[in-house]
Amino acid sequence: DAGVIQSPRHEVTEMGQEVTLRCKPISGHDYLFWYRQTMMRGLELLIYFNNNVPIDDSGMPEDRFSAKMPNASFSTLKIQPSEPRDSAVYFCASSLLLAGGVNNEQFFGPGTRLTVL
Amino acid sequence: DQQVKQNSPSLSVQEGRISILNCDYTNSMFDYFLWYKKYPAEGPTFLISISSIKDKNEDGRFTVFLNKSAKHLSLHIVPSQPGDSAVYFCAASARDNNNDMRFGAGTRLTVKP
Numbered sequence: 001d002a003g004v005i006q007s008p009r010h011e012v013t014e015m016g017q018e019v020t021l022r023c024k025p026i027s028g029h030d031y032l033f034w035y036r037q038t039m040m041r042g043l044e045l046l047i048y049f050n051n052n053v054p055i056d057d058s059g060m061p062e063d064r065f066s067a068k069m070p071n072a073s074f075s076t077l078k079i080q081p082s083e084p085r086d087s088a089v090y091f092c093a094s095s096l097l098l099a100g101g102v103n104n105e106q107f108f109g110p111g112t113r114l115t116v117l
Numbered sequence: 118d119q120q121v122k123q124n125s126p127s128l129s130v131q132e133g134r135i136s137i138l139n140c141d142y143t144n145s146m147f148d149y150f151l152w153y154k155k156y157p158a159e160g161p162t163f164l165i166s167i168s169s170i171k172d173k174n175e176d177g178r179f180t181v182f183l184n185k186s187a188k189h190l191s192l193h194i195v196p197s198q199p200g201d202s203a204v205y206f207c208a209a210s211a212r213d214n215n216n217d218m219r220f221g222a223g224t225r226l227t228v229k230p
Contacts, residue, residue: 004160035220039222040222041119041222042123042206042220042221042222042223043161043206043208043220043223044220045217045218045219045220048217056217091160091161093160105151105163105166106163106218107160107162107163108153108160108161108162109160110158110159110160111158111159111160
């Protein structure tokens with residue numbers, strides 16, 4: 001398996017523009033997570049899905065952020081409109097639910113570095 | 118609120134010596150702890166974990182220690198190697214919500230040859 005795939009790897013946009021980040025989780029994984037990494041706060045969980053259903057979006061900072069998972073192999077994180085403070089590295093991760101209901105480790109994609117000018 | 122804190126943003130050690138990375142947490146419901154390692158331009162990768170029923174877990178050169186009463190865990194790397202140079206993230210989750218994993222801000226480890 002190629003691991004978690006994210007695109008684009010780098011995105012530079014102007015304030016006010018719509019940004020869409022994409023993620024392909026590892027095949028067979030039940031969970032998909034979106035994180036944002038900043039210098040000040042480290043890795044923050046934004047939202048996660050179980051079997052394509054959003055379970056917890058309490059980490060999504062504002063209504064400008066939205067995430068979808070139309071099928072088991074694809075998810076998007078959209079920011080509309082984007083602002084300079086959204087500049088960060090956004091990671092997607094996926095994991096497999098093990099027997100006993102305990103999740104295994106999360107496998108991270110390489111991240112998308114977003115710069116909003 | 119930062120429920121997981123890594124107070125040292127950076128650490129530099131000499132090759133062959135011990136590296137000790139520290140992590141503190143505030144939520145007493147956390148019962149599963151992990152360390153992730155991140156190289157530049159790559160996503161974090163899982164390194165080692167520990168459940169709250171243990172106070173030590175060892176995997177080769179890496180050992181994680183958990184002190185529940187102090188809400189503190191540490192990662193020991195012995196001996197340190199230049200390839201260990203990376204950012205290390207501490208993470209924690211609670212049994213009733215394993216998916217809500219909280220990460221620290223990370224510690225950048227530099228191992229000098």
